Amino acid sequence: MNRSEKRGELHAALWLGLSIAGSIAFAAAYVLGGSTQAQGVALALACFGIAGALVTWSRELLPHGQVVDEQHPLRAPEAERADAVSRLLSGEAEIVGRRTWLVRLGWSAVGFLGLAALFPARSLGPSPQGQIGTSSWKSGLRLVREDGSLVRAELLEVGSVVTAFPEGLVGPDHAMNMANDAIMLVRVQQDALHLPDARRDWAPRGFIAYSKVCTHAGCPVALYRQGPQQLMCPCHQSTFDVLDGGSVVFGPAARSLPQLPLQIDADGTVRASGTMSGFVGPDAWETSSG
């Protein structure tokens, strides 16, 4: 055994020793409840040790001879190719013959079977008809927070915002409603608002509510920028104007946020005074109005 081979063996042995140490360290870390970091480093060492030993093996202990493979042509000789094709075609001719009408009927049968097999796919979900873009908001429903507590007008300062839902439709059993019903209730200076005439009394005392579901890709429009009075979606940065009926200021959204008309009772309870002004959530084929 020559010197370099001996050195190679020593290197490989060191690597393998490191690997065994890593495995033992991992077992110890597991049994003693060591940290994830310790477990990871130990197990990684166990792997790297084996990798190092194998690299040493191939570099220092194995011959470096090269082999040459012939790259034979993949395609068969012309005669064989022609023969294979003609066998396929003659077999097909035997099946079909003059019975083309029967073959057509056979393909139709397969097609019908395929169509029949599609029917169970219908069980995968309910019909979306009349469901897309709707919310539970109706005139008279009171606004509550996520925990079901009533939203009270006097507790909301100008420049503050709260996420609200229709009363009775919150909690774990109503997750699907809450996803589409969520609104951002913002309080702004009433004289700063410039809503269209038709919406003049939708924001009493500067309380104004918009759907929290972005009209772009459905993320929550959760960021309220108090200075420019904008609502912004953190997913794709669609930005909507609070003062101007929820119109798009920036970003990939193509449609304004739907607005919810509000009224405030004498005792400060906030209610919806109508339904959402438009289609809630991202655009679909069914979306009709802008």
Place this chain on the structure above:
Amino acid sequence: MIRRLVLALDDRLGAVPFLRHALRKAFPDHWSFMLGEVALYCFLFILASGTYLTFFFHPSAHHVVYDGTSVPSLHGRTMSDAYASVLRISFETRAGLLIRQAHHWCALVFAAAIIVHMSRVFFTGAFRKPRDLNWTVGLTLLLLVMGDGFTGYSLPDDQLSGAGLRIADSIALAIPVVGSWVAYLFFGGGFPSPEITNRLYAIHILFIPLALGALIALHLAILWRQKHTQFPGRGKREDNVTGSPLWPTYTVKSLALMAATFGGLLLLGGLVEINPVWLYGPYDPWTIASPAQPDWYVGWLDGALRVAPPWAMHLFGHTISALLWPGIVLPLFFFGALYAWPWVERFVTRDRAYHELLQLPWQNPLRTSFGVAALTFAGMLLLAGSDDIQARLWHVSVQQLAWFYRVGVLVFPPVAAAIAWRICVELQSRHAYEEDHPARVVLKRGGEGGFEEEPVPTP
């Protein structure tokens, strides 16, 4: 032992001719040929780590109240069983967090290894006939890995996974005519349907891994049959392959790479926190974290959604969503172009021959420019997908950044392609010059006493 096994197998299967051929099969030694192997070993690792995780994960939207003590901020909170089981894996299962994090890291490295491997195959022309077939198999593998990554990312039912699914649901809704049916049938109803976690789970651990396994087997079988390509060089011809023999040299090397890949993934999983779902909290559809980022291989699509113009169209009382363009049309075109490229190149160059020798990128300016443009395009979209983080880092407004990327996505790819073309052409002419003017000469004294230059043939 080995002797008896080989003889027994040969008795029953006639395995010896194959074995004799297989053991001395040539595997080229160039490092870039190892990239695909990293992806292969990622598949093994992700299968093993994922199998372990299935023993603990509950794919259920059923509500539970968290009574664990590991995350005080979530104590007493109602959450899905899926999310609670991920918390248990992370905090109450020994080595659970290590394996969960290594599994997630593996998904990221897997996708990266495939993309780098495909870049190697692309820029050296390894996809040319007869390997155009395996190019399409490999591209399909990339799509499957992206799909498995996204479904896995969506399973823990945390804040970010829920937001990702919400966006996926919106993209499904954007399909003209049948979009809402597609969304309702896939999700099992409106968003967020309690059915979805279970369905994603079946896709994530059964259908896609099965398809991956089958296609990887096909990928390797085709590779085995067609043999490797090789870079041109001394003794390397169109009708041979030079390299280390599979046994023992290449086997030892490749096993070393496998152990190193596993070690790297475990090191990442142990040391680098990834997807800390306990910080995001369980998914409530009306809340969201900011900044919100997907995994990197989805980032370019998220970037496309961010910079796309709001082009919704209204036709006869119906709407074509603005999401259709970045969410559906763009990825279809992008991957369609990648699938078609071997045939596009064949059509353009009228080169229908077999190719066993690789090209260097400068030898084919058209291909290299196209590849550079595609990578620049996807890279710009990927950057655009994190514009909110960049806005914080660089103290610019996210609107300015969005405009930068809107313009950049269109301008930079052709510019990069033009630069790549120029560099290729320069390199071509330099190589042509060097071939005409060999640098190494010997001076020879002739019989009359004069000197003459004589070129030394370059190897």
